[in-house]
Amino acid sequence: MSRKKVLLVDDSATTLMMERMLLKSSPYELLTARDGEEAVRVAVAERPDVILMDVMMPKMNGYDACRQLRSHAETRFTPVIMLTTKGEASNVARGFDSGATDYLTKPIDGPEFLRKVRSHLGDLP
Amino acid sequence: MNPREVELTLENERLRGLLATAKVERQRLAAEVQELRAGFLSSRQRIIEHEKALRAADERQREVESQNLELTNLYVAGLRLHATLQREDVLTAIEEIVVNLIGSEQFAVFEVGADGGLMLATSFGVDPAAWRTVPADRGPIGNTVVRGETWIAPAGPDANPIACVPLRLDGRAIGAIAIFRLLGHKPRLDAVDHALFELLSTQAGLALHSSKLQSSLEGSAA
Numbered sequence: 001m002s003r004k005k006v007l008l009v010d011d012s013a014t015t016l017m018m019e020r021m022l023l024k025s026s027p028y029e030l031l032t033a034r035d036g037e038e039a040v041r042v043a044v045a046e047r048p049d050v051i052l053m054d055v056m057m058p059k060m061n062g063y064d065a066c067r068q069l070r071s072h073a074e075t076r077f078t079p080v081i082m083l084t085t086k087g088e089a090s091n092v093a094r095g096f097d098s099g100a101t102d103y104l105t106k107p108i109d110g111p112e113f114l115r116k117v118r119s120h121l122g123d124l125p
Numbered sequence: 126m127n128p129r130e131v132e133l134t135l136e137n138e139r140l141r142g143l144l145a146t147a148k149v150e151r152q153r154l155a156a157e158v159q160e161l162r163a164g165f166l167s168s169r170q171r172i173i174e175h176e177k178a179l180r181a182a183d184e185r186q187r188e189v190e191s192q193n194l195e196l197t198n199l200y201v202a203g204l205r206l207h208a209t210l211q212r213e214d215v216l217t218a219i220e221e222i223v224v225n226l227i228g229s230e231q232f233a234v235f236e237v238g239a240d241g242g243l244m245l246a247t248s249f250g251v252d253p254a255a256w257r258t259v260p261a262d263r264g265p266i267g268n269t270v271v272r273g274e275t276w277i278a279p280a281g282p283d284a285n286p287i288a289c290v291p292l293r294l295d296g297r298a299i300g301a302i303a304i305f306r307l308l309g310h311k312p313r314l315d316a317v318d319h320a321l322f323e324l325l326s327t328q329a330g331l332a333l334h335s336s337k338l339q340s341s342l343e344g345s346a347a
Contacts, residue, residue, distance in 0.1 A: 014221035017201045085230060085308055105310050107228040110194040 003029045004121050007048035009039040009065070010083065011057045015106070019052060022110050023117070036060025040068045043075045050120045051075075052104075055084045055095070063098040070099040079120040083108070195317045198226050199324050206325075206332040210339035215332045216247045219302070222325065224249065227318050228311040229304045235259055235266060236292070236300035236333065243270065243301065246333075251305060259303075265289050270298040275322045277314065282307055288314065290322045292330030299330050 006028045008019045016032055023030060031046055033039040035057045043051060051069070055062040062082055069075040082095040082103040095103050102116055118124045126134065205218040216234065223232050231250035235243040243259040243266060260267045269276045269289035273296070278284030286305045291298035302325060307314070 012221045012225050014201060014205050014218065015225045017204065018197065018226070021197045021201060085224065085228070088309055106224070106308070107226050107311070110197065111190045 003027055004050075004123075005029045005031055005046060005048040006117060006121075007031045007033065007039065007043055007046065007051045009033045009036070009052060009057070009062070010054040011035055012054070015054065015083070015108070018108055019113070022108070022113055026114075026117075028117075028121070036062060036065030036068075039065045040072070040075075043069055043078065044072050047074055048078060050117060051078055051080045052117070053080050053082050053100070055082060055086065055091070063094060066095070066098040066100050081116055081120065191316065195320050198317055198321055202226060202321060202324050203328055206328045207335075210336050212333070212336040212340060215329075215336045218332070219325070219329050220247060220249055222321065223302065223304065227304070227314075227321055228308045229306060230308055231305040233303050233305070234292075234300065235270075235303065237261060237270065237298070243267065246300065256303075266301050266303045269301045269303075273298045275319075275326060282313055288322065290326050292333065293326050294330040294334050299334065302329070 004027075006023060008016055008030060009032070010016050010019070011034050016034075020030060020032075028049075031042055031048060033042045037060045039051070039053065040060070042048075053062040053066060057065075060068075062084075066080050066082070069078065069080060079101040080099065082092075082100040083106060084091055084095065084103060085106045092103050101120065104113060104116060115124070202222045205222060206215065208218070209215060219234055223229050229250075233248040233251055233253075233256045234246045235256075236246045238244040238258075241261055243261045245253060245256050245258070248256055261270055262268075265276055265278070265286055266289050269291050273291050273293055275291065276289045278287045281287070286303045287307065288304045290302040290304070292300035292302065
């Protein structure tokens with residue numbers, strides 16, 4: 001049986017490294033993208049089971065990338081968790097409006113991060 | 126005895142028998158109640174003990190998760206700072222650590238210049254022109270460099286700056302990171318932030334110094 005795929009999208013190498021470390025012992029295949037455009041390209045090609053999407057990124061931000069993902073048949077229903085430094089209600093609402101399924105705030109809280117990823121993959125006990 | 130008396134005597138005996146049986150039954154029930162009560166008290170005590178053990182396990186799990194997060198943060202920050210010898214990349218790594226791991230979008234990094242003053246190396250979320258130079262011998266930022274110790278504003282997260290971290294090298298400070306504000310949803314500095322301050326104070330200065338040496342070497346070679 002193939003492993004579930006998690007796509008990590010962030011322009012910050014530090015955040016990507018942090019996410020990789022947190023998911024290191026999980027049985028998931030990890031994919032990465034450094035901006036919104038690359039995220040859409042990788043997601044359509046690889047069909048990940050969940051996407052962790054930063055908001056502020058070069059080329060295409062997380063909101064626009066999320067909207068694009070919803071317009072592709074391959075990724076229309078893929079859970080997208082927005083990862084934002086701006087946890088205010090208006091920004092969270094903007095994320096949901098763009099099609100996000102859930103959100104997390106930075107700095108990443110390890111246990112909460114893992115709980116949400118597992119939850120959207122249906123892997124919570 | 127007349128028939129009525131016989132009847133009453135028999136009834137009396139029947140009732141005495143019933144009473145004796147009821148007494149025995151009462152004693153049996155009382156003993157059973159006693160036993161159940163003892164069992165109940167024992168179970169209640171065990172429930173209390175188990176709940177206490179569960180709370181302790183939860184607390185321990187939170188502690189382990191917190192320590193794990195702290196170690197992960199430190200590991201990632203250390204790797205990022207020393208992954209490059211290019212000055213711009215080191216400054217980017219410092220920025221990413223402060224934004225993504227500590228949770229601040231308003232900060233500035235200063236280095237001690239040739240004249241002894243503090244020069245802005247990079248900033249995020251603040252007007253660079255307003256922070257181009259800072260006195261190296263006074264104010265929270267200057268005092269942090271003089272003392273070589275991390276300074277946390279006593280007033281808490283509403284102060285400005287809220288924290289200053291020295292960039293140390295060989296027992297002296299060669300600069301400082303001033304953190305002016307935390308992210309809106311982050312109410313305070315936590316233990317993991319203090320651990321990151323400690324790492325930045327020892328490793329960020331070293332990484333910046335190494336990048337300067339590399340730059341000098343490249344300049345000499347050219």
